[in-house]
Amino acid sequence: SAHRPSATRTTCGYCGVGCALDVVTRDGEVTAVLPARDGPVNQGHACVKGRFAHGYLTSPERLTRPLLRRDGRLEPASWDQAIGEVARGLRAAVAAGGPDAVAAISSARATNEENYLVQKFMRVVVGTNNVDNCSRLCHSPSAAGLTASFGLSGGTDTFDDVERSDCLLVVGANPVEAHPVVGARLLRRVLHGAGLVVADPRAVGLALHADVHLRPRPGTNVALFHGLAHVLLAEDLIDEEFLRERATGLTELAALLDDYPPDRVADITGVPATDLVAAARLYGRARRPAILYGLGVTEHLHGTDGVRSLANLAILRGAVGTDRGHGVMPLRGQNNVQGASDMGALPDVLPGYGRVTDPAVRSRAEAVWGVPVPERPGLRIPGMFAAARAGELRALWVIGEDVCATDPDANQVTRALDTCPLVICDELFLSETARHADIVLPAASWLEKDGTFVNFDRRFQRVRPAVPPPGGTRADFAIVHAVASAMGTALGCATPAEALAECGRVAPVFAGLTHGRLDREGAVPWPCPDPGRPGEAKLYEERFATADGRAHLAAPPYLPPGEQPDDDYPLLLVTGRRWAHYNSGSMTRRGGNLTLDPVDFLDLHPGDALRYAVDDGVPVTVESRHGRARLIARISEQTAPGQVFCAIHFPGSGVNRLTSHHADTVTSCPEYKVTAVRVSGQ
Numbered sequence: 001s002a003h004r005p006s007a008t009r010t011t012c013g014y015c016g017v018g019c020a021l022d023v024v025t026r027d028g029e030v031t032a033v034l035p036a037r038d039g040p041v042n043q044g045h046a047c048v049k050g051r052f053a054h055g056y057l058t059s060p061e062r063l064t065r066p067l068l069r070r071d072g073r074l075e076p077a078s079w080d081q082a083i084g085e086v087a088r089g090l091r092a093a094v095a096a097g098g099p100d101a102v103a104a105i106s107s108a109r110a111t112n113e114e115n116y117l118v119q120k121f122m123r124v125v126v127g128t129n130n131v132d133n134c135s136r137l138c139h140s141p142s143a144a145g146l147t148a149s150f151g152l153s154g155g156t157d158t159f160d161d162v163e164r165s166d167c168l169l170v171v172g173a174n175p176v177e178a179h180p181v182v183g184a185r186l187l188r189r190v191l192h193g194a195g196l197v198v199a200d201p202r203a204v205g206l207a208l209h210a211d212v213h214l215r216p217r218p219g220t221n222v223a224l225f226h227g228l229a230h231v232l233l234a235e236d237l238i239d240e241e242f243l244r245e246r247a248t249g250l251t252e253l254a255a256l257l258d259d260y261p262p263d264r265v266a267d268i269t270g271v272p273a274t275d276l277v278a279a280a281r282l283y284g285r286a287r288r289p290a291i292l293y294g295l296g297v298t299e300h301l302h303g304t305d306g307v308r309s310l311a312n313l314a315i316l317r318g319a320v321g322t323d324r325g326h327g328v329m330p331l332r333g334q335n336n337v338q339g340a341s342d343m344g345a346l347p348d349v350l351p352g353y354g355r356v357t358d359p360a361v362r363s364r365a366e367a368v369w370g371v372p373v374p375e376r377p378g379l380r381i382p383g384m385f386a387a388a389r390a391g392e393l394r395a396l397w398v399i400g401e402d403v404c405a406t407d408p409d410a411n412q413v414t415r416a417l418d419t420c421p422l423v424i425c426d427e428l429f430l431s432e433t434a435r436h437a438d439i440v441l442p443a444a445s446w447l448e449k450d451g452t453f454v455n456f457d458r459r460f461q462r463v464r465p466a467v468p469p470p471g472g473t474r475a476d477f478a479i480v481h482a483v484a485s486a487m488g489t490a491l492g493c494a495t496p497a498e499a500l501a502e503c504g505r506v507a508p509v510f511a512g513l514t515h516g517r518l519d520r521e522g523a524v525p526w527p528c529p530d531p532g533r534p535g536e537a538k539l540y541e542e543r544f545a546t547a548d549g550r551a552h553l554a555a556p557p558y559l560p561p562g563e564q565p566d567d568d569y570p571l572l573l574v575t576g577r578r579w580a581h582y583n584s585g586s587m588t589r590r591g592g593n594l595t596l597d598p599v600d601f602l603d604l605h606p607g608d609a610l611r612y613a614v615d616d617g618v619p620v621t622v623e624s625r626h627g628r629a630r631l632i633a634r635i636s637e638q639t640a641p642g643q644v645f646c647a648i649h650f651p652g653s654g655v656n657r658l659t660s661h662h663a664d665t666v667t668s669c670p671e672y673k674v675t676a677v678r679v680s681g682q
C-alpha cells in the first residue's frame with residue numbers, strides 16, 4: 001500500500017566514517033534511520049548523529065524559495081529569476097575583472113558528482129581555478145603531508161586492518177565523540193589486547209583506556225613527534241632494512257633528532273620524558289603499530305610539518321606499506337571531505353590531484369571537456385576572502401558552507417562577504433553566510449540526493465535519495481547545471497552517474513568506479529583504475545607513489561605556534577567537537593539531538609576557575625586579540641591547566657570570532673587549535 005514503510009540504503013552525511021544506513025520512510029517522511037548490518041565500515045553500528053539527526057529535513061526554517069536581495073532585504077523570487085540573476089552577475093563580474101574575479105567554495109557535504117560539476121563549471125564556464133573546498137580548513141595539511149611522505153593524499157591503509165593492529169597511536173583526535181563508530185572499533189581492539197597511546201592535550205574518551213596519555217601543550221606536536229622519533233632511533237626500534245631499501249632522508253632526520261632528546265622535548269611540550277619514552281617503546285616494539293590522527297595534528301601554523309613528522313614514525317618503524325594493520329590514517333571530519341578534494345574542487349589540482357600547472361594533466365582534461373583549462377593556480381579560501389576585502393573579487397559562490405560561522409577570525413570573513421559585490425549561497429537554512437548573501441538558493445540535503453561520497457579510508461559508497469527534496473529546493477547538481485545553461489554552456493554529464501563516469505576519464509585513478517559497480521559491490525576504494533579489478537584498500541605494498549618510489553622522511557625543525565599565552569591572554573583555547581552535534585550544528589541543532597546536548601560550554605580546569613574567579617554553570621566572557629564570545633563555564637579536569645576548550649557546534653556563541661588568522665604555512669589551514677584568550681566572569 002502507499003502507506004507501507006520502505007527503506008533506502010544510503011551513506012551517512014555527517015562524519016567521514018561513512019556508515020551505511022537504511023533510511024526507513026513512510027508517506028515521504030523519514031521515520032527511522034537504522035545502521036546497516038552489512039555496512040562495510042559500520043557493521044551494524046551508527047552513532048547518535050547518523051541515527052537521530054534527521055529532524056532538520058522537515059524543519060519549518062528550511063528554505064524553499066530562492067531569495068534575492070532588493071533594497072538591502074532578501075526577498076523571495078522564482079527559480080528562473082534567481083538563476084537569471086546568478087548568470088547575469090557572474091557574467092558581469094567576469095566582464096569587469098576577468099575570470100579570476102570570480103571564486104567558488106565547494107562543499108565537503110555535497111556529493112562527489114556535485115563537486116566534480118562545480119570545479120568543471122569554474123574551469124570550463126568561468127575560466128578560472130578559483131575553486132576550493134573546506135578541506136582547506138581541516139585536512140589540507142594531510143593531503144600535502146601524506147603526498148610528500150608517501151605519494152598520495154589519502155590514508156595509507158584500510159580501517160578494517162586496524163583489527164590486526166597490536167598498538168594504536170591516536171593523535172589529536174577524539175573519535176569517541178567525533179567519529180563514534182571508529183571510536184567503538186578502536187576501543188574494542190584495545191579491549192582485545194592492543195596497546196594504546198593517546199596524544200591529545202585533553203583527556204578525551206579514549207585516553208581513559210590508554211597505556212600512555214601524552215598531553216602536549218597545544219602547538220607543540222612537531223617537537224613531540226621528533227621526541228618519539230629520537231627514542232625510536234636511540235633505542236634501535238627502527239627497521240633498518242626498510243629504511244635502506246624503501247625510504248630516503250634518514251641522515252638529515254637523524255641529525256635533526258639530536259636536538260630533540262626527551263628532556264628537551266619535555267621542556268617544549270610539557271610531556272614528562274618518562275611518558276615520552278614509554279610511548280615510543282610501545283609504538284616501536286609493536287609488530288603492527290597503526291597511527292590514526294585528527295585535526296589536532298593538522299589545524300596548526302605548522303600543520304603540514306606535523307603530518308610529516310608523524311609520518312616519520314611509521315617510516316622509521318617500517319610500519320607502512322609492508323604489512324596489514326599498520327599505516328597512517330587521517331580521521332576525516334566531514335562526510336565527503338576526501339571526495340571533494342579527490343574531485344578536484346581545489347585551486348591547484350584537477351580531479352585525481354594532477355597539478356593544473358602540468359601541461360599533460362591539463363591536456364587530458366581538455367580532451368574530455370573540449371576547452372582550454374586555465375594554467376594559473378587559483379585562490380585558496382583565505383585568499384578569496386582577502387581578495388574580496390581588497391576589492392579584487394567581484395563574485396563569490398558559497399555552496400553549502402556557513403563560512404561566517406565556521407571560518408576563523410569570523411569578523412573578517414563577514415567583512416569580506418559584505419565587501420564582495422555579488423555573494424551567492426546554496427543553503428538549507430538562512431545561515432549567517434546566507435544572511436550576508438545577495439542571492440540565496442534553497443538546496444537539497446544528503447538524504448534527498450543521488451550520488452556518491454568517499455569516506456575517510458578512500459572508499460566510494462552510494463548516496464541515494466530516501467525522500468524527495470522539499471518543493472522549491474534543488475540539489476546543487478541541478479543548480480550548477482541550470483546556471484551553466486543560463487550562461488550559454490552545456491556542461492554535459494546530465495546525471496550524477498554520467499558525472500562520475502566522466503570524472504574517470506579525466507582522472508584514471510577513478511576509472512574503475514561507476515554507480516552500477518557501487519550498487520553491486522557496496523564500497524570500493526580508490527585508486528581504482530580498472531572496472532574489472534578491486535580498488536586498492538592498502539597502499540604502497542610494492543612501491544610508494546612518490547617520483548622515486550620511496551617514502552620520504554622529513555626534517556622540519558619545531559617552530560612555535562602563532563600565539564602564546566601572555567599576561568593579557570594567559571589561557572590557550574582549543575576548539576573541537578562533541579558527540580551529539582556536527583560542525584556548525586545547522587542540521588543537528590534542528591531536531592532531537594538538541595535535547596541531548598542543548599548548551600554550549602567553555603570547559604576550564606578547576607585551578608583556572610579558581611584563579612579567574614569563574615563559577616561552574618555561569619556565563620563567562622572569553623576574549624582573544626580577534627574578538628569576544630559569551631559561553632557558559634563548565635569546570636572540568638578533562639581540560640588541562642592553562643587551557644580552555646569549546647565546541648564548534650553553536651556558532652551563536654561566537655567561538656570563531658575568537659580564533660586567529662594564523663594558518664599552516666604550506667596549505668593555509670587555519671590554526672583553530674591554538675588561540676590565546678582571557679576569561680572573565682563579567
Ligand code: SF4
Binds near residue numbers: 014
Ligand atoms: Fe557513522 Fe559518522 Fe554518521 Fe555517526 S556521524 S553514523 S559515526 S558516519
